[in-house]
Amino acid sequence: MGKRLGMEVAVAVAEAVGLCNIDMAAVYPITPQSHIAEHLSDLVADGKIDAEFVTVESEHSAMSAVIGASGTGARSYTATSSQGLMLMHELLPIASAMRLPITMAIANRAVSGPLNILNDHSDIMPQRDAGWIAVFAENGQEAIDLSIQAFKIAEHKDVMLPVCVNIDGFQLTHMVEPLEMPTQEEVNQFLPPFVPHATLHPAKPVTMGAFAMSDYFTEIMKAKDEAVKNSKKVILDVWNEWGKLFGRSYKPVETYKADDADILMLTMGSMGETAQMAVDELRDRGVKAGLVKLRLWRPFPFPEIKAAVKNAKKLIVTDRAVSFGGPGGPVFSEIKSALFADTRRPAIYNYIIGLGGRDVAVNEFAGMFEKVLADTGNVAADTYEFWGVRE
Amino acid sequence: MTLKSWKELPIGCVVSEPGSASEYHTGSWRAQRPIWNNDKCIKCGICYVFCPEGCVQQSEDGFFKANMDYCKGCGICAHECWPRAITIVEEG
Ligand code: SF4
Ligand code: SF4
Numbered sequence: 411m412g413k414r415l416g417m418e419v420a421v422a423v424a425e426a427v428g429l430c431n432i433d434m435a436a437v438y439p440i441t442p443q444s445h446i447a448e449h450l451s452d453l454v455a456d457g458k459i460d461a462e463f464v465t466v467e468s469e470h471s472a473m474s475a476v477i478g479a480s481g482t483g484a485r486s487y488t489a490t491s492s493q494g495l496m497l498m499h500e501l502l503p504i505a506s507a508m509r510l511p512i513t514m515a516i517a518n519r520a521v522s523g524p525l526n527i528l529n530d531h532s533d534i535m536p537q538r539d540a541g542w543i544a545v546f547a548e549n550g551q552e553a554i555d556l557s558i559q560a561f562k563i564a565e566h567k568d569v570m571l572p573v574c575v576n577i578d579g580f581q582l583t584h585m586v587e588p589l590e591m592p593t594q595e596e597v598n599q600f601l602p603p604f605v606p607h608a609t610l611h612p613a614k615p616v617t618m619g620a621f622a623m624s625d626y627f628t629e630i631m632k633a634k635d636e637a638v639k640n641s642k643k644v645i646l647d648v649w650n651e652w653g654k655l656f657g658r659s660y661k662p663v664e665t666y667k668a669d670d671a672d673i674l675m676l677t678m679g680s681m682g683e684t685a686q687m688a689v690d691e692l693r694d695r696g697v698k699a700g701l702v703k704l705r706l707w708r709p710f711p712f713p714e715i716k717a718a719v720k721n722a723k724k725l726i727v728t729d730r731a732v733s734f735g736g737p738g739g740p741v742f743s744e745i746k747s748a749l750f751a752d753t754r755r756p757a758i759y760n761y762i763i764g765l766g767g768r769d770v771a772v773n774e775f776a777g778m779f780e781k782v783l784a785d786t787g788n789v790a791a792d793t794y795e796f797w798g799v800r801e
Numbered sequence: 802m803t804l805k806s807w808k809e810l811p812i813g814c815v816v817s818e819p820g821s822a823s824e825y826h827t828g829s830w831r832a833q834r835p836i837w838n839n840d841k842c843i844k845c846g847i848c849y850v851f852c853p854e855g856c857v858q859q860s861e862d863g864f865f866k867a868n869m870d871y872c873k874g875c876g877i878c879a880h881e882c883w884p885r886a887i888t889i890v891e892e893g
Contacts, residue, residue, distance in 0.1 A: 509813030570812055608815040617816035629807035630814055636807070 412591040419550035420583040422591065423489075423515055423575075424449035426554040428459045429597040430561050433484035436464040436475035438494060444517035444583040446489040469494035473501040480510035481618050483609040485561065488512070491579055492519035495533045499540070505572045506541030507634060508619050509607060511564030512572040514542075515557060518679065518730075519579035520766040528767020529579045531679065531730035534707075535740045541634050543573040543641055544707040548682045550587035553577045555658060558597060562648050565604045569641045576707075578680040580767065592656065600655060642709045662711035663718050664703045667693060671700025673779060674722040674756065678704045678741060681728065681764060688775030699779055704741065712748050719749070725756040726782050728763050729794075738794035746792070757791035763798070774798065823871075827854060831874035833889045839864045841886035848878035848887060 417425070424446045427435075435454070437447035454463040464479075466472045469490055476486040490498060495516055505512050520526040521533050534544065543563060547553040553575065560573040577583055592600075608616050622630055642662070653659035666686050668674055677685050682703040692699035702718045702725075704711075719725050727746075729739020737743045742760035749755040759782050764770045778797065785791070811817065835848075848865050849857040856871035857878060867878070879887040 507813070607812045608817070614817075615819050618813065620814060620816050622814065625804055626810075626814075629805065629810060632807040633810050 412593045412596070414588050414590045416586055417550075417589050417591075418445060418584065418586050419553050419577065419589070420445035420517065421449045422550060422587075422589050423553050423557050423577065423583075424453065425591060426557045427487055427515075428453045429592065429594055430487075430558055430601055431485065431598075431603075432459070432461045432487045434462040434464060434476070434479045435487045435489075436466050436472045436479070437488050437490070438466050438469045438472045440469070440494060443491055443494065444489060444515070444579065446515050446517065446583070450487075450489075469497040470501065473498040473505065476512045476514075477501060477505050477508065477510055480505075480512050480606075481508070481610045483604065483606040485565075485604045486510075486512050487514070489515040489517070491517040492521055492527060492533045495537065496521060499537060502537055502540035502542060502572075504619060506638075507630065509570040509637065510572060511561075511570055511604070511606075513557070513560040513564050514572065514574045515553075516574050516576050517579040517583040518576050526766040527579075529581045529680075530765050530767065531576075532732070532765075534574070534576055535731040535733075537574070538708065538740065541571065541638055542708065543569075543571055543638065543645070544576060545573070546576045546679045546705055546707060547578075547582060548680055548703060548705075550582060550585060550589050551658065552660075553582060554589060554591065555652065555656070555660070558592065558601065559648050559652055559660070561604075562601050563641065563645050565602075566641075566644045566648075567605070567607070569637070569644050570607050571637060571641055576679065581680045596655065600651070638709050642706075642711070645706065645709075660705065661714070662704075662706035663714035664705060665718050666701040666703070668700035668702055668718060669721075670698055671722055672698040673724040673726070673783060674700045674702050674719055675726045675728065675775065675779065676702040676704060676719075676741070676745065677728050678707070679730070681730070681770060684770065684772055685728075685775045687772045688779065691772065691776050692779055697779065697783070710744060710748070715745065715748050716752065719756055720752075720754070722756040724759065724782055724788075724791075726759045726761060726778055728761050728778075730762075730764050732762055732765070742794060757788040759785075759791055760794035761797040762794060765796075768798070770797070826870045827873050828868075828870045831869075831872060832892050833874040833876060834869070834872065834892050835867055835874070835876070835878050835887045836890055837864065837866055838886050838888070841884045843884055843886075845884075847881050847883070851877050851881040853877060
């Protein structure tokens, strides 16, 4: 068991990745980035890890470089944020179609415009259909653990897909927290060497990323969809193993005081900890409130979500991104569609919160619970509202 | 060529047989075809060089012709042949 140290989360994520025997990292150090990139470059420059650090001229090039490197069989890593992720967007579906087990940290930040750079989820939401496995961390310890687990999940022979670990920008990446870093021996024991499904090598020529016409495109999309869905089994196995080794368990959907709750709130990412305090406050006042935290965004955990909310009368889904002119926040519309066919489901409310780094305090989460409880006729169910917007 | 089901696709659609693109007959795209008039041909080989499919071949007599399994009928050979030995005619 590693020591417990006070560390900035972004630096700790870079340290954790440094324990994972990566062969290369390619990152572009534009604002908004995080200290993940900076500290990784330090680790390489100081000779602490034996990896190639490729400095590239854009995030588009960073993703292109990790795709190329992963194709040669190198364990490849990158980190990005906000506009950088938007610039990578074009390449994300290519990485997953080529089944390259790249791992990436995303320090979630608002997408311009206006230029903002503070925390929300508007960068990751447009990447939803890129065919990447996507997980969310709630605190620094989870950011470390998920970053190490990501390699094992991505590279498993039954997965072979890229994984992105979402870590709220600033709220998590720039915080100093007491963190437990696994030792090198523990990581070595947990993480087997990367065995690629194919490699680019002159001795055995192959073509990766070839052209496909309408006669094959549908079959290729179907195969990719099945691959993403099937990855869940491996994700669960890896999380079980992690729980046994390190005593910290991970689930696709985690709950807090949810079993007997009449009213539930659903969060994704770091705001779960604040919402949890609001749940405690409401419980003190005799309200049966509870919390559901969605950790696994893709593949979407349908049975776990259904099980978590089945007894509640009301469910508040919080979103940290906007689907302009759409059915509500992106998480809300997915939850709603997941529960659509169930005859017994809670009335679902949607609050869009914490955009562009706006703070949402405990009393505001309590306020959301109160507002929804006051709506006894479920009049505002199935609608969305920008929480705290100035009228 | 029988088409594979989604279950039979190699992981990541990696193509492991070098040269397997030749199994794909681009000639099926053709709406026009090149006709060589060897009376005008001076055997310069320009058509051979410019054909984007690489399907123009030289015969033993030194004249050129296209492998119609792959000729897409793009007309580049006719455009580049300066003695005007190649004409493009409608297919069918
Ligand atoms: S380009 Fe024209 S002249 Fe030259 S080899 Fe071809 S057909 Fe003959
Ligand atoms: S028409 Fe186009 S594809 Fe056909 S032989 Fe001429 S250059 Fe080649």
